[in-house]
Amino acid sequence: MSMEYKEDDFLLLSGIQHFSFCRRQWALIHIEQQWQENLRTIEGEILHEKAHDNSIKEKRGDLIISRGMAIFSRSLGLTGTCDIVELYKDPKGVNIFGMEGTYKPVPVEYKRGKPKEDDSDVLQLCAQAMCLEEMLLCDIPEAFLFYGETKRRLKVMLNDELRDRVKVIVKEMHELYDRRYTPKVKLSKSCKACSLTDICIPRLCKNLSVESYIKKNLLEVDE
Numbered sequence: 001m002s003m004e005y006k007e008d009d010f011l012l013l014s015g016i017q018h019f020s021f022c023r024r025q026w027a028l029i030h031i032e033q034q035w036q037e038n039l040r041t042i043e044g045e046i047l048h049e050k051a052h053d054n055s056i057k058e059k060r061g062d063l064i065i066s067r068g069m070a071i072f073s074r075s076l077g078l079t080g081t082c083d084i085v086e087l088y089k090d091p092k093g094v095n096i097f098g099m100e101g102t103y104k105p106v107p108v109e110y111k112r113g114k115p116k117e118d119d120s121d122v123l124q125l126c127a128q129a130m131c132l133e134e135m136l137l138c139d140i141p142e143a144f145l146f147y148g149e150t151k152r153r154l155k156v157m158l159n160d161e162l163r164d165r166v167k168v169i170v171k172e173m174h175e176l177y178d179r180r181y182t183p184k185v186k187l188s189k190s191c192k193a194c195s196l197t198d199i200c201i202p203r204l205c206k207n208l209s210v211e212s213y214i215k216k217n218l219l220e221v222d223e
């Protein structure tokens with residue numbers, strides 16, 4: 001039988017995007033909880049996620065749109081919310097929380113900006129779908145990312161390779177969390193776009209300003 005996590009050991013699903021951006025950033029946020037003024041965005045995201053516990057449903061013909069659905073997975077040990085789950089009436093679908101008929105669920109994650117160079121959004125979306133599959137006992141072969149800046153929907157095929165990557169990442173998140181271990185600084189291009197440089201880098205090099213540290217080191221860093 002596959003392992004199941006207890007609720008107390010669930011991690012926030014939103015951490016997947018931090019973890020795939022930089023493991024240390026994830027640990028600073030999710031293990032050490034280094035809240036700072038400049039972390040409002042991240043903090044807001046997580047509080048928003050925790051605050052959502054009732055989904056709001058809207059009906060458009062045969063489509064029901066559920067917003068802010070609370071999701072979890074015992075096999076992954078994750079909890080979070082789906083921005084949108086579109087529920088399409090389908091005879092081959094599944095029952096949804098006592099609603100009449102059967103439906104095919106399709107998660108849609110909204111992002112303010114544009115598609116990122118890395119695949120953190122795709123991994124997060126795949127993890128959401130995996131939670132829904134476990135909760136609703138169904139298969140979700142595809143899902144969508146919607147980007148506010150480009151106003152486009154991007155279809156994401158949830159193949160085995162992507163699912164395996166989610167499982168590997170989540171397993172590593174749990175291992176680090178159990179050890180309360182924050183990985184060491186690993187300079188990369190991500191550092192230039194990281195909202196935690198003020199916390200992360202001065203620890204490494206106390207006598208140097210962040211700006212000069214970045215100039216001195218990061219500009220020489222490749223991929």
Ligand code: SF4
Nearest residue numbers: 022025191194197200
């Ligand atoms: S500054 Fe770099 S190493 Fe530190 S948390 Fe950010 S991305 Fe990670």
